Amino acid sequence: IEVNGELDCVKSAPAxxxxxxxxxxxxxxxxxxxxxxxxxxxxxxxxxxxxxxxxVNKKVIEPSWAEIKANPRARSAKLRVIERIK
Incomplete structure (x- = not known):
């Protein structure tokens, strides 16, 4: 993460x-x-x-147990959604 500067991209993207x-x-x-x-x-x-x-969602969206069982790498995934209203 540090070597590729990923956190810098994550910090600047929402802006x-x-x-x-x-x-x-x-x-x-x-x-x-x-x-x-x-x-x-x-x-x-x-x-x-x-x-x-x-x-859009008050709580973070996480994979279901069935999805994690089918794809173990999905266990740490978290999805957040935002909508522009004005």
């Missing part, structure tokens, strides 16, 4: 949503590490508090 998304547009972030998920979680909360965005 771009104001320029990219039109009203009604949605963005979904799929994370596989708790550090990435924490960054996205707080960035989404900050965007939603500004009034231009809303969280």
């Amino acid at each position: 771009l949503l104001k320029d990219i998304l039109l009203p009604g547009g949605r963005a979904a972030f799929l994370t596989f590490h708790s550090t990435e998920d924490r960054i996205i979680k707080f960035a989404f909360k900050e965007l939603a508090s500004g009034g231009d965005f809303k969280l």
